[in-house]
Amino acid sequence: MAMLAVRDIMTPQLFTVEADASAQEAAVALTRRHIGGAPARDGEGKLVGVISKSDLVDPEPAQWIKSEPTVGDLMNPDVVTVYAGDPALAAVAEMARRNIHRVVVLDEESQPIGIVTPMDVVRALDRGWRFDAD
Amino acid sequence: MKCVEIMNANVQTLSERDTVLRAATLMAEVGVGFLPICDQRNRAIGVVTDRDLVVRGLAKGVDPRTTSAAMLMTSPAITCLASADLRLAEELMERERKSRLVLTNADGTVAGILSVADLVEHAPKREALHTLQAVLLRESLGPRGGAEPGTVLLRDQSAGPPMAEADLPHSGESVFSGGHRITNGKTFPG
Numbered sequence: 001m002a003m004l005a006v007r008d009i010m011t012p013q014l015f016t017v018e019a020d021a022s023a024q025e026a027a028v029a030l031t032r033r034h035i036g037g038a039p040a041r042d043g044e045g046k047l048v049g050v051i052s053k054s055d056l057v058d059p060e061p062a063q064w065i066k067s068e069p070t071v072g073d074l075m076n077p078d079v080v081t082v083y084a085g086d087p088a089l090a091a092v093a094e095m096a097r098r099n100i101h102r103v104v105v106l107d108e109e110s111q112p113i114g115i116v117t118p119m120d121v122v123r124a125l126d127r128g129w130r131f132d133a134d
Numbered sequence: 135m136k137c138v139e140i141m142n143a144n145v146q147t148l149s150e151r152d153t154v155l156r157a158a159t160l161m162a163e164v165g166v167g168f169l170p171i172c173d174q175r176n177r178a179i180g181v182v183t184d185r186d187l188v189v190r191g192l193a194k195g196v197d198p199r200t201t202s203a204a205m206l207m208t209s210p211a212i213t214c215l216a217s218a219d220l221r222l223a224e225e226l227m228e229r230e231r232k233s234r235l236v237l238t239n240a241d242g243t244v245a246g247i248l249s250v251a252d253l254v255e256h257a258p259k260r261e262a263l264h265t266l267q268a269v270l271l272r273e274s275l276g277p278r279g280g281a282e283p284g285t286v287l288l289r290d291q292s293a294g295p296p297m298a299e300a301d302l303p304h305s306g307e308s309v310f311s312g313g314h315r316i317t318n319g320k321t322f323p324g
Binding site: 092119 | 155158159161163167183184187188192193194195
């Protein structure tokens, strides 16, 4: 069997939130879509971070946030990515190593085209797909 | 109000002997990334999440077909009596920093699951005000964030049924310049 690639298991769509959006707007958007987090983008569409619900409900937001916090204030500014053609295990390894819940998937031109979450991996397992190299 | 009034009683559980693969199958079937693992008397001995299967399992090279899901679980499970007052459950969630609790009958058997979302959605307003500090934000939002149907909820996204915006055009230039990972500050160089 050919190597299982990231593109085989990813969710081939990417919901993003604006980094300028308020934390409340982002919470609404994530709740509505039943997702736990999403990449954040700036006004030009560039990915500048990743926001999760747990970031949004942190009871002790940083002291320097004076006004209503935005996504940009609360997000993790690391955007961890893998390429669609990478082995699926690479996405798994990134989640484990960096202690994160979602990895952004890029195409050959380094454009974001999807996302991998633990549930994507679980669905792949359910389909009987093998992550190891055989 | 009691936990039992708003809990999800239709809960799927795993046994100690179920494999990681079985856990994945069940999670995929019911679309839930959280399963209690029970002993022979249906008492929860731990819980396993989709992330546990990935991070503690696959990433470590375990064989999902032969490894017991119980090897990857968080134990003990944080439990609360289903007959307890919601406020007790809220306090427990706050103290343990858990967004989901396993609810039990008096004999310790699993009765259901209570999530923060259940609290927010169902608890009467007055009680909801006491809901753990960590969910203040979600609490203030309610199931649809208090927004009117059809309201555009994000500046950059059109409204629509959940997950239907898939076409989700990620427009604009990419920040990716060939690197495998980007670490951005809030002032990402354009």
